[in-house]
Amino acid sequence: MACLLRVARGGLSPWRGYCSKGTQGALSEGFVEALKAVVGSPHVSTAAVVREQHGHDESMHRCQPPDAVSVAPEHRPGQPGWQPCNGQRVPIIPIGTGNGLEGGVCATQGGVCINLTHMDRITELNPEDFSVVVEPGVTRKALNTHLRDSGLWFPVDPGADASLCGMAATGASGTNAVRYGTMRDNVLNLEVVLPDGRLLHTAGRGRRSRKSAAGYDLTGLFVGSEGTLGLITAATLRLHPVPEATVAATCAFPSVQAAVDSTVQILQAAVPVARIEFLDDIMMDACNRYSKLNCSVAPTLFLEFHGSKQALEEQVQRAEEIVQLNGASHFSWAKESEERSRLWAARHNAWYAVLALRPGCKGYSTDVCVPISRLPEILVRTKEELKASGLTGAIVGHVGDGNFHCILLVDPEDADELQRVEAFAEELGRRALALHGTCTGEHGIGLGKRQLLREEVGPVGLETMRQLKATLDPRGLMNPGKVL
Amino acid sequence: MACLLRVARGGLSPWRGYCSKGTQGALSEGFVEALKAVVGSPHVSTAAVVREQHGHDESMHRCQPPDAVSVAPEHRPGQPGWQPCNGQRVPIIPIGTGNGLEGGVCATQGGVCINLTHMDRITELNPEDFSVVVEPGVTRKALNTHLRDSGLWFPVDPGADASLCGMAATGASGTNAVRYGTMRDNVLNLEVVLPDGRLLHTAGRGRRSRKSAAGYDLTGLFVGSEGTLGLITAATLRLHPVPEATVAATCAFPSVQAAVDSTVQILQAAVPVARIEFLDDIMMDACNRYSKLNCSVAPTLFLEFHGSKQALEEQVQRAEEIVQLNGASHFSWAKESEERSRLWAARHNAWYAVLALRPGCKGYSTDVCVPISRLPEILVRTKEELKASGLTGAIVGHVGDGNFHCILLVDPEDADELQRVEAFAEELGRRALALHGTCTGEHGIGLGKRQLLREEVGPVGLETMRQLKATLDPRGLMNPGKVL
Numbered sequence: 001m002a003c004l005l006r007v008a009r010g011g012l013s014p015w016r017g018y019c020s021k022g023t024q025g026a027l028s029e030g031f032v033e034a035l036k037a038v039v040g041s042p043h044v045s046t047a048a049v050v051r052e053q054h055g056h057d058e059s060m061h062r063c064q065p066p067d068a069v070s071v072a073p074e075h076r077p078g079q080p081g082w083q084p085c086n087g088q089r090v091p092i093i094p095i096g097t098g099n100g101l102e103g104g105v106c107a108t109q110g111g112v113c114i115n116l117t118h119m120d121r122i123t124e125l126n127p128e129d130f131s132v133v134v135e136p137g138v139t140r141k142a143l144n145t146h147l148r149d150s151g152l153w154f155p156v157d158p159g160a161d162a163s164l165c166g167m168a169a170t171g172a173s174g175t176n177a178v179r180y181g182t183m184r185d186n187v188l189n190l191e192v193v194l195p196d197g198r199l200l201h202t203a204g205r206g207r208r209s210r211k212s213a214a215g216y217d218l219t220g221l222f223v224g225s226e227g228t229l230g231l232i233t234a235a236t237l238r239l240h241p242v243p244e245a246t247v248a249a250t251c252a253f254p255s256v257q258a259a260v261d262s263t264v265q266i267l268q269a270a271v272p273v274a275r276i277e278f279l280d281d282i283m284m285d286a287c288n289r290y291s292k293l294n295c296s297v298a299p300t301l302f303l304e305f306h307g308s309k310q311a312l313e314e315q316v317q318r319a320e321e322i323v324q325l326n327g328a329s330h331f332s333w334a335k336e337s338e339e340r341s342r343l344w345a346a347r348h349n350a351w352y353a354v355l356a357l358r359p360g361c362k363g364y365s366t367d368v369c370v371p372i373s374r375l376p377e378i379l380v381r382t383k384e385e386l387k388a389s390g391l392t393g394a395i396v397g398h399v400g401d402g403n404f405h406c407i408l409l410v411d412p413e414d415a416d417e418l419q420r421v422e423a424f425a426e427e428l429g430r431r432a433l434a435l436h437g438t439c440t441g442e443h444g445i446g447l448g449k450r451q452l453l454r455e456e457v458g459p460v461g462l463e464t465m466r467q468l469k470a471t472l473d474p475r476g477l478m479n480p481g482k483v484l
Numbered sequence: 485m486a487c488l489l490r491v492a493r494g495g496l497s498p499w500r501g502y503c504s505k506g507t508q509g510a511l512s513e514g515f516v517e518a519l520k521a522v523v524g525s526p527h528v529s530t531a532a533v534v535r536e537q538h539g540h541d542e543s544m545h546r547c548q549p550p551d552a553v554s555v556a557p558e559h560r561p562g563q564p565g566w567q568p569c570n571g572q573r574v575p576i577i578p579i580g581t582g583n584g585l586e587g588g589v590c591a592t593q594g595g596v597c598i599n600l601t602h603m604d605r606i607t608e609l610n611p612e613d614f615s616v617v618v619e620p621g622v623t624r625k626a627l628n629t630h631l632r633d634s635g636l637w638f639p640v641d642p643g644a645d646a647s648l649c650g651m652a653a654t655g656a657s658g659t660n661a662v663r664y665g666t667m668r669d670n671v672l673n674l675e676v677v678l679p680d681g682r683l684l685h686t687a688g689r690g691r692r693s694r695k696s697a698a699g700y701d702l703t704g705l706f707v708g709s710e711g712t713l714g715l716i717t718a719a720t721l722r723l724h725p726v727p728e729a730t731v732a733a734t735c736a737f738p739s740v741q742a743a744v745d746s747t748v749q750i751l752q753a754a755v756p757v758a759r760i761e762f763l764d765d766i767m768m769d770a771c772n773r774y775s776k777l778n779c780s781v782a783p784t785l786f787l788e789f790h791g792s793k794q795a796l797e798e799q800v801q802r803a804e805e806i807v808q809l810n811g812a813s814h815f816s817w818a819k820e821s822e823e824r825s826r827l828w829a830a831r832h833n834a835w836y837a838v839l840a841l842r843p844g845c846k847g848y849s850t851d852v853c854v855p856i857s858r859l860p861e862i863l864v865r866t867k868e869e870l871k872a873s874g875l876t877g878a879i880v881g882h883v884g885d886g887n888f889h890c891i892l893l894v895d896p897e898d899a900d901e902l903q904r905v906e907a908f909a910e911e912l913g914r915r916a917l918a919l920h921g922t923c924t925g926e927h928g929i930g931l932g933k934r935q936l937l938r939e940e941v942g943p944v945g946l947e948t949m950r951q952l953k954a955t956l957d958p959r960g961l962m963n964p965g966k967v968l
Contacts, residue, residue, distance in 0.1 A: 128748065128855075128857035129856050129857045130751075130856070170697065171696075171701075173695060182695050184701065184704070185665075185669060200944045201944075202945070203922075204917075204941045204942060204945060206920045208920050209854055209886050209887075209916075209921040210853070210855075210885050210886055211657060211661065211666050211668075211853060211885050211886075211922075211926070212655075212922035213654060213655035213657075213708050213851075213924045213927060213929075214922050214923060214924050214929060214937050215708075215929055215941060215949050215967055216708065216952055216953075217701075218945065220701045220704030221701060221704065221705055221952075223701065224697050224699075224701055240754075241753075244754070264612065267614075268612070268725065269725075270724075270727070311798060314792055367697075370693050371613035372612065373612035374613075401695050402693050402695075432693075436690045436693065437693040438688070438691060438696035438697075439698060440696065441697060449698075452698075453698055456699075457688045457699060458689055460682045460683060460685075461684060461686070461702065464678075464702060464956070465700045465702070467955050467956070468705075468952070470955075471951050484699075
C-alpha cells in the first residue's frame with residue numbers, strides 16, 4: 001500500500017504531493033533501540049515508506065506519518081512495548097485496516113503507530129451463546145467466512161472489510177443497523193491495554209453473558225473512543241442466527257420525498273426490515289455505470305428482508321404496499337443469492353462509483369444522522385443545496401437509522417472547491433444538530449469534526465469528555481489530537 | 485408508607501426493630517435553613533418519619549435514613565439546592581419509587597435524600613421518531629398509559645411499576661429484554677445534574693437520533709451508575725410499535741433441564757420470542773396459591789410472542805414443536821388480553837407469592853446472569869443446592885437472557901438462617917462468575933454485591949471505575965457507599 005493521500009496544510013486544503021515527515025527528530029536517540037529491544041527488532045520500522053503507509057486512512061485528511069511503526073506480534077501484543085513510549089511520553093496510535101474516514105490514524109504529534117493486523121486469531125467461538133472473541137486483525141468478512149457453517153453471522157456491516165476491533169473503536173454501524181443495531185449493541189466485552197500498560201477487561205475477564213448491571217459500563221465507554229483511551233486487543237462480539245431466508249429489492253421513486261416517506265412509513269408499520277438504503281439519482285447513475293447495474297436513474301431504495309420464508313412473504317407484501325402508495329415504480333426483486341450479492345456490492349462500491357464520476361478527484365463523506373421524522377426535510381434540502389452549490393456530489397444513506405452520507409468530489413488542485421466542500425459539510429452538520437440529530441452517525445469525530453462535537457454536546461458535555469480522557473490517559477499518549 | 489424494613493448491624497444481619505438515626509447531628513446548624521432558603525421551606529423535611537420512609541428500598545438492607553429529605557419541586561429540580569450540599573460536603577441520595585433491591589437508597593453516610601417523584605411530566609412525545617422525554621417521577625405504567633392511543637409502547641418491564649429514570653440509573657431490564665433489550669438499549673439521552681450543580685445532556689441538548697458516534701458514550705456511562713455519578717432529571721427513551729397481535733402460553737416440563745433446554749433451543753432457532761420466563765415447581769406452587777392460578781406444580785415456562793397474526797402463528801408453532809420435543813405437557817394458550825394479564829400479573833407477583841409461603845419472613849433475591857449455554861448447568865445445580873441447604877426458596881428468571889433469581893426467605897429472628905442465605909447468595913454469585921457470567925443481570929451492585937463486583941471486574945476494572953467516580957464526583961457526594 002503506497003501513501004495514496006498527500007500532505008496538505010490544513011484539514012481539507014490542497015495536496016502538495018508529499019507526506020509530512022512527522023516529528024521523528026523529537027524521539028530521543030535511544031528510544032527506537034529501546035523499543036526494538038522489548039518488541040523485537042523485526043517488529044519495528046522507521047523506514048519512510050512504512051511510516052507513510054501508516055499516516056493516513058481513507059479520508060482526505062493529509063498523511064501525517066508516525067515516527068516509527070511497531071507491528072504487534074502475531075498473537076499477544078507486547079505490552080512491554082508500552083514501557084518505552086510511556087517512559088518517554090511518546091504518542092501511541094493504533095491502526096487496523098486503516099479504513100477510517102475521519103483521519104483517526106494521522107500521527108498529528110508523531111509517535112509510534114502500532115499495527116495490529118497480524119493479531120488475527122478468532123480465539124474463542126461459543127455458538128450456543130451466540131458469541132465470539134476476536135483479535136484486532138480479524139476483519140468483518142474473515143469472521144463471517146469463519147462462521148459459514150455455524151448457522152451464525154455478525155451483521156454489523158459498514159461496507160469496507162474493516163477490522164472488528166477498529167469498528168468497535170469507531171462505533172461503526174452500516175447497512176444492517178436498522179435491524180441488528182450498531183457496534184454499541186453488539187460488543188459484549190473488550191480487552192484493552194490502558195495507556196500505562198495495564199490490561200483491562202471492560203466487562204471482567206472472560207465474561208460473555210448477554211447483559212450485566214455490574215458497575216459502570218466500561219465496554220460502552222471504550223466503544224467509539226477512537227483509540228484515545230486505550231488500545232483494543234480483543235473483542236467479544238454478539239452473533240446472530242443466519243436468517244432462514246433473505247430477499248432484497250430495489251424500487252425507484254418519483255421524488256426524494258416519496259422515497260424517504262416510504263422509509264418512515266415502513267418503520268412505523270413495524271416491518272422488521274433488515275436493510276433500507278437510500279440512493280439519489282446521481283448515485284444511481286454512478287452505480288449503474290460503475291457496477292453495471294441497469295436501474296432507473298431516480299431516487300431509489302435498496303431493501304432487504306430477513307426471516308422465515310413465511311414471515312418474509314408478509315414483510316415484503318407490506319413494504320410493497322407502502323412503497324406503491326408512495327408512487328414507486330420498477331419494483332425489482334432479488335431472491336437469488338448471486339443477484340443480491342451484486343446489488344449489495346454495488347451499494348458498497350458507491351464511494352468508488354462517485355469517485356469515478358470525475359477521475360482524479362478525491363472524495364469527502366458527510367455523516368449526519370437525524371430523528372427519522374426530520375429525514376425527509378433534511379434530505380430534500382440537502383439535495384437542493386447540493387444542486388445550487390455547483391459541487392459534484394451524490395447522496396446515499398442508511399435511512400432506516402436517519403443516517404445519510406453526501407459524498408462530495410474535490411479537485412485536489414482547486415482550493416476554492418475544497419473550501420466550498422468544507423463549508424457545505426459544516427453547514428450540513430449544523431443543520432442536523434438543529435434538527436436534534438448528530439454530526440456523525442457512524443464515522444466518528446476524528447480530526448475534522450471536533451468543532452461540531454463541541455456544538456453538539458455543549459460545554460458541559462465536552463468538559464466531561466475531557467475529564468474522562470485526562471483520567472484514563474493523563475499523559476495524553478493515546479492517539480492525541482483526535483475526538484477532543 | 486411506613487418503615488417496613490428494620491435496622492441491622494450488617495448487610496443481612498437480623499433486624500432490631502428500629503431505624504438507625506443517621507448522622508443528622510453531623511449537619512451544620514445553618515445547613516437545613518440554607519437548604520430551605522434555596523429549595524423552598526415546604527420542600528424540605530427532617531421529620532423522623534419522613535427520613536425513615538426514605539432510608540430503604542424493597543430489599544432487606546437495613547433502613548438507613550438520610551438527615552433531611554428534599555422533595556424536588558414539581559417541575560425543574562432546584563439546581564441551587566446543590567449549593568448548600570456541595571459547599572458543606574453533604575451527601576446527596578436520589579430516590580424515585582424506591583423499588584430497588586440492593587439498598588441503593590440507604591443513606592450510609594447520612595446526607596440529603598432528593599425525592600424526585602413529583603417531577604412527573606412527560607415533557608415531549610415524538611411518535612414519528614419513536615421517542616419520548618420523561619421526568620424522573622414518571623413510572624413505566626404511567627408512560628404506557630399515556631401512550632395508549634399512540635400505537636407505541638415502552639417495553640422494558642422489571643415487574644414493579646418503577647420510575648423510568650430510576651430504571652435507567654439501575655440498568656434495569658426484566659421480562660421483555662430478550663426481544664427489546666434492557667435500559668442500556670433503550671435510553672437515547674439523559675439530562676443529569678452533576679455533583680457540582682452543572683447540567684449535563686449526555687448526548688447533547690435535545691438530541692434524539694437513533695444512533696451517534698460523536699465522542700465518548702456518556703449516556704451509557706450514566707445508565708447503571710446507580711446515582712453515584714449524578715442525578716438524572718430527564719430521560720429520552722426509545723419507544724417501540726405496539727405489536728399487532730400477542731399470544732402468551734404456559735407449559736410445564738418434566739425437569740428443570742428440559743425447560744431450560746427448550747429455552748436455549750427456541751433462541752437458537754431464532755424464534756423472536758418476546759418473553760420467556762422460567763418458574764420452578766416451588767414458584768409455581770406459590771403462584772397457584774397467591775394468584776389463584778391452576779397450573780401444574782412443575783418446572784414451567786411462561787412465553788409470549790409478538791408480531792403480526794400470521795407471523796405469530798409460525799412463531800408459536802415452532803416454539804410448540806421445540807417444547808414438545810423436550811417433553812412439555814399442559815401447553816396452555818392465553819390469547820385473550822385478560823387471560824394474558826392474569827398470567828403476567830401472577831409472574832410479577834412472584835416475589836409476594838414466595839413471601840406468602842412463610843408469613844413474617846423477609847425475602848432476598850439473587851440476580852446472576854450467565855451465557856445461555858451454561859444456564860441448564862447452573863440452574864439444575866442451584867436447584868439441588870437449594871434443596872440440600874434446607875432454605876426456603878423459589879427460582880424465577882428471565883431465562884432468555886441467561887438471568888434468573890433465587891428468592892430466598894429469611895426469618896428475621898433467625899441469625900443462622902440469615903447467614904446461610906448470605907452464604908448461599910455469595911456462592912451462587914461466584915458460580916456465575918466461574919461460568920463467564922455476572923453477579924447481577926439487572927438489580928445492580930448497591931450495597932451488598934461490592935465484593936462480588938471486585939471479583940467480577942478484577943483489580944484493573946475496579947480501579948478504572950474508581951477513577952471515573954473520583955473524576956466525576958471528586959468530593960464523593962453522590963450516593964456514597966454504593967457500587968464501589
